[in-house]
Amino acid sequence: MKSQKLTRRCVLRSSMALAGAASVTSLAAPAISQGLRTIKLTLPWLANGSTLYTYVAKHQGFFRKRGLEVNISRGYGSVAAAQAVAAHEFDFGVVFAGGTILGAARGLPLVALSTLGYDATMGITLRADSPITKPKDLEGKKLGTVVTSAESPYWPAFAKQAGLDLQSITMVQMDNRVLEQSVANKQVDGSTAIGTSSIPVMYGMREPCRFMLWKSAGVELYGGQIVTVQDTFANNKSLCRDVVDALTEGLLFAMKDPAAGVDIFIKEVPEIGITTGGRENAKLSQGLMHYTMLAPEAEEHALGYADLQKASAMITMVMEYGVPKDAKRPPVETLFSNDLIGDAKLSAAEWERAKQNVAEYARILGA
Secondary structure, eight states: OOOOOOHHHHHHHHHHHHHHHHHHHHHHHOOOOOOOOOOOOOOSSSSSSOOOOOOOHHHHTTTTTTTTTEEEEEEHHHHHHHHHHHHHSSEEEEEHHHHHHHHHHHOOOEEEESOOOSSOEEEEEEEEEEEESGGGTTTEEEEEEESSSSGOOOOOOOHHHHHHGGSEEEEOOOOOHHHHHHHHSSSSSSEEHHHHHHHHHHTTTTTTTHHHHEEEGGGGOOOOEEEEEEHHHHHHHHHHHHHHHHHHHHHHHHHOOHHHHHHHHHHHSSSTTSSSTTHHHHHHHHHHHTTTTOOHIIIIIBBOOOOOHHHHHHHHHHHHHHHOOOOOOOOOHHHHHTTTTTOOOOOHHHHHHHHHHHHHHHHHEEE
């Protein structure tokens, strides 16, 4: 008998319920032990493997040893997370670069303190048996897209860079709850997507898939960044440094021991562990995220370092495709900072081990 398939609606409902429960538990905590400063941190989306390093940092005491207690809350998308930080609803946020740049272009006083994810994994989700193997194969095909999703505004940029005839491609606007199901059922030939979000959904449906990264055509944005407001950065650098260091230490721990990272995540968010496929989903999304850390910025400098030349190109793309023409371009030197980047590094042997750990996830992403 064929195994029952999970729709994106089911996956999201389950994940949202679990993450919601985790968020309520965290926010309902006591007023914190004497001597510790409480901070509020928002994730860009649901609690999952791609941001489990935040829970590792909390569980392992990386915040507490710096005099901090953190309340971690789920997010509702990077744009919403950026807005919540700017409105002082949260002290810090994990926000994808697209949301950071978009918010700044709209006048929000944001600053990215550290980059913990060097590829937002924008691209195309494909069935494993799809005949589409290169960008040109997309011509004449039908693709699903969610117009409010993070990658959708940059589809024209990818099409331009890949030399595609847009008139030959039929774009079907869809609800995010049925996007992957439509790919699996062959209602569309593929869909625009964020790989770290779409691939786990496909695997949760027991549907093997492939992914076409837009990065291969030079269309890329950084993934998660630690974001706060300019005033906090200017007036409380010690706090900012402590938060950056704690989160970076959490990611470094998880990269060195991914299995331990998942175990800690399940302890911190136990509802994930009792959900069908919860542990596997966490392992998959963490592996995909760790793949995005294999970048020259991290290897040659330190975890969290941002290449300002690349960042400037990202701002240019967002200004061309993601915002109204009258939006103001934010200066790269004030929007991205490397001032608080420490010396969190992997040794040559540890980098080699990390690359081995993510080899299967690189294959899934088509990298």
